[in-house]
Every structure is written in structure tokens, then in C-alpha cells.
Amino acid sequence: MKYTAFIADDEVRSRELLQNLLEELCPELTVTGTAATVDEAVKSIHQLQPQILFLDIEMHPGTGFDILQKLSPSASAQVIFTTAYDQYAIRALRISAVDYLLKPIDVQELQSAVQKAIRQINNKQPQQQLQHLLQNLVKQQQDYTISLSTSEGLEFIPIASVLHLEANGAYTVFYLKENRKIMVSKNLKEYESILADHGFFRVHNSHLINLKEVKRYLKTDGGYVVMNDDTSISISPRKKEELLQLLSGRAL
Structure with missing residues (x-):
């Protein structure tokens, strides 16, 4: 069974690298779109309705959290954040038990995060931690x-x-x-x-x-x-x- 994914990252090389890793290591995923800005990502996600979102935190202007806030509460996708080391962001993610990947992305951690997201999709489990994360951020x-x-x-x-x-x-x-x-x-x-x-x-x-x-x-x-x-x-x-x-x- 194929699952759809979307990548939001303001760096071209980061988007391409993650897409290549997913195509090579996670053949069960199909990347249906990418975006470089918050507004572009929100528009495309609403249109494409992907099942898994890879959201970079440090997008300029804006953040991956901004994408999530603009999608919520209608979005039902599983979310995996990607980030270079950002102490504040990582604290918020860990307290809320939301999945994240540190750049440069570790292959095994990527595969593990994808498999977890797929299990949650198959079990029809909403990612309740996302709303919890948004609440903690404010x-x-x-x-x-x-x-x-x-x-x-x-x-x-x-x-x-x-x-x-x-x-x-x-x-x-x-x-x-x-x-x-x-x-x-x-x-x-x-x-x-x-x-x-x-x-x-x-x-x-x-x-x-x-x-x-x-x-x-x-x-x-x-x-x-x-x-x-x-x-x-x-x-x-x-x-x-x-x-x-x-x-x-x-x-x-």
C-alpha cells in the first residue's frame, strides 16, 4: 500500500535530500509535493491532502509551527518535524511527544519515524500531541x-x-x-x-x-x-x- 507525503522546507538542498532519502529508503511513500514557504505549504497541503507531513521548523519567514497552526484543526495528517539543533523547539517537541528528526537526518531514525506514522494511519489514530504542542507554544x-x-x-x-x-x-x-x-x-x-x-x-x-x-x-x-x-x-x-x-x- 502506498502512502502520500509532503515536504515543507525553505532550503532547496534539504527538500531534495529528504525526498531522495524517502524514495530510496521508504518505497511505501510517494512524495506528492514540496513547498519553500509557509503560505505555499498551507495551500498545497489543503489541495493534496497528504497523509504524512515533513515540516521544517526554521523556515524563513515563519516556521513549521506556523504551518501547523494554519492547518489546524482540519488537518488529519501525521506530522514529523525536521530541524537543525534548536533547543527551544526541541524542548517543546519532546514535552509534547511529537516526532522530530535532527538534521543531518539519520537514516534509521527517518525509517523509524515513517513506520510509526504509517502505524498510526492504519490504526486511525489522530496525532493528539499536535494540539498539545500548539497549546504549549503559546x-x-x-x-x-x-x-x-x-x-x-x-x-x-x-x-x-x-x-x-x-x-x-x-x-x-x-x-x-x-x-x-x-x-x-x-x-x-x-x-x-x-x-x-x-x-x-x-x-x-x-x-x-x-x-x-x-x-x-x-x-x-x-x-x-x-x-x-x-x-x-x-x-x-x-x-x-x-x-x-x-x-x-x-x-x-
Whole structure:
């Protein structure tokens, strides 16, 4: 079965390279169109109705996010963003669990992203994370929500409601306010990097804490913190000094 794709990128070489990679490595895709500007992309996507969109983030003028905002909520395509390293953009994508490819594009990551998009098309799964992404882009950082994939579906949780996280093998348990918890099928290391810019710190191999939710730090028993839900969490000796610096710099 053939699936249709569309590429939006303001650089000719980038468009041609991605199209060539797709033709060579993903024969199940047919690229039905490309565009160099936001307006051109929006017009063509409305006309062609492709199933998978490859949107460059740093288009000039405008961004791939602008394309998405102009298409939403009518667009039903699966979206894969492409970008050179852009810290702000990547943080937003990762928090919202939206697929992206870093330039230069890795062949295996491209094939994996395409296969994931095809599975979602076949399962008729809407890419709910896109609306979540758009909402985060217009919020203040303290109001961000994070997309969590659970056994029952997707949950969009305010980051400010997360007290701490605990590793459970290949899974991660989120401990939330109001005595809730959610288990997610990703490891703690992944969330360590996603949440680092939101005031979270890994105090132990098994624990990542929200620094704003620390109630007390105690020196006894090797050092531990008490969180606002009264959970006691031990501190790794090599993390103690950095943690104390972060806590001493926290606004009270």
C-alpha cells in the first residue's frame, strides 16, 4: 500500500535530500509535493491532502509551527518535524511527544519515524500531541503540560502538578498532586532530559524530583529530601552538593 507525503522546507538542498532519502529508503511513500514557504505549504497541503507531513521548523519567514497552526484543526495528517539543533523547539517537541528528526537526518531514525506514522494511519489514530504542542507554544513555561503515553491512551499533565518520578525497570512512575500516580513505558533518563529545564533534578538513579515541591532537606541517614506529599527520597552522595546549590538558589 502506498502512502502520500509532503515536504515543507525553505532550503532547496534539504527538500531534495529528504525526498531522495524517502524514495530510496521508504518505497511505501510517494512524495506528492514540496513547498519553500509557509503560505505555499498551507495551500498545497489543503489541495493534496497528504497523509504524512515533513515540516521544517526554521523556515524563513515563519516556521513549521506556523504551518501547523494554519492547518489546524482540519488537518488529519501525521506530522514529523525536521530541524537543525534548536533547543527551544526541541524542548517543546519532546514535552509534547511529537516526532522530530535532527538534521543531518539519520537514516534509521527517518525509517523509524515513517513506520510509526504509517502505524498510526492504519490504526486511525489522530496525532493528539499536535494540539498539545500548539497549546504549549503559546503558554508560559510554568503552565506547560507534558504528554504521557499510558496503557489506556494519552494523558496531558500540567508539569507543575508533578511532585517526583521514580524508575521502575524500563518504566517510570509519575507521582502527582492529589495523591495520583501514572506509570509510563519510558525510562527515567528520558524524562530527566525533558524536564531539566522545568526545575527537575535527578537526586538518585531511581528518583527525579521537582525542586519546587521539596518540603525539607535533612542531613541524617546520608541525606534525604522530604517532598510535599511527605515522601522521603534518599540523595546520592555525588548529587548532594549540586542539589544543595540548587535548593539554596530556589526562590522562597
